[in-house]
Ligand code: HEC
């Protein structure tokens with residue numbers, strides 16, 4: 001097991017006020033671990049490592065291959081495909097605002113610090129993503145022999161002895177990840193007071209989204225529209241987990257490839273419970289859901305309106321609406337076609353064109 005392999009990121013976190021995060025007024029930067037202060041030089045090193053294909057066994061899977069900027073740091077696949085063509089159980093999670101999250105992965109626990117988490121795709125073998133487990137020494141040697149990295153590591157870690165280490169590599173990639181921030185979508189600007197930032201349809205959709213009858217905000221609140229909220233729309237926990245009735249195989253089972261929290265807890269009622277995903281940048285991040293099994297946002301809204309998904313053909317035939325483990329928060333909602341379109345328009349207004357074009361987040365190798 002990789003967790004705890006390196007002594008990293010376990011320290012107290014705090015806001016690093018010395019770093020220029022470039023955020024709009026009123027938006028707090030993410031917390032950073034005390035042992036990994038944020039500096040521009042470290043972020044620059046991390047950006048190189050994030051996009052370097054040599055961090056994968058077959059030189060074909062950088063972090064930035066699966067987490068591609070143009071797709072808001074996802075890959076467009078239903079489920080991710082690793083360096084040796086292993087099919088991952090899950091759809092690639094978008095990384096915008098990942099520095100603000102304390103729980104990572106479609107079903108916890110993943111290591112909860114970014115410094116630790118990245119060792120899973122880098123070194124893990126179940127499934128193989130980048131496939132570097134056992135090749136750490138060769139990787140460090142390769143970086144130490146590359147004049148560009150010698151310079152980048154020296155600038156990022158000026159007080160450390162010359163050379164490169166896995167701890168430094170992890171700290172730099174994590175520092176880069178913390179700069180992937182998206183808080184300037186049209187809906188953000190509307191909520192900050194710019195009345196013209198979104199269309200009338202998106203405004204109607206926003207009203208529906210937060211209404212009691214439609215109830216999306218109950219699960220999708222907070223900075224990322226991924227936190228459960230109370231009746232006033234205030235977040236009550238950072239992350240939530242729910243079975244939304246996507247499948248109903250025998251006795252409520254989900255397909256073997258991904259069954260949610262139950263895989264971690266063994267508790268029967270955790271069948272099909274997945275982390276509530278962020279609703280930011282959906283224009284770029286399809287297909288949707290933990291297994292990429294829904295192609296369009298209209299399809300997503302139809303599933304929530306029906307109170308679950310009915311599958312009538314293929315290997316997964318079943319009435320997800322009747323899944324015994326479904327969250328009580330998922331019930332049929334009476335929505336006419338205009339209202340459904342308004343909800344889709346509102347969801348699209350959470351897409352941030354600046355994120356996918358920001359040169360500071362782009363590959364340095366292109
Ligand atoms: C083969 C494709 C692939 C590669 C390569 C890859 N990832 Fe991922 N990433 C995924 C998938 C799939 C998930 C969802 C994992 C899960 O929930 O089981 C994920 C999840 C994450 C998460 C958790 C985000 C969240 O909010 O849950 C982070 C952070 C992350 N990846 C960072 C990285 C970094 C850094 C690298 C490079 C060291 C990397 N990934 C390489 C596919 C990939």
Ligand code: HEC
Pocket residue numbers: 209214215216217218219220241242243244246272274275276277278279282285287288289290291297300301304305327329330343347
């Ligand atoms: C009970 C909590 C809950 C409620 C209420 C809820 N959602 Fe979700 N939503 C989830 C969970 C959990 C997932 C992921 C499910 C999975 O992949 O198995 C999800 C997935 C999504 C996705 C796909 C995002 C992606 O990146 O894959 C969208 C879009 C979405 N919800 C929008 C909505 C809208 C619109 C509403 C209101 C009509 C709503 N949700 C109500 C919990 C909820």
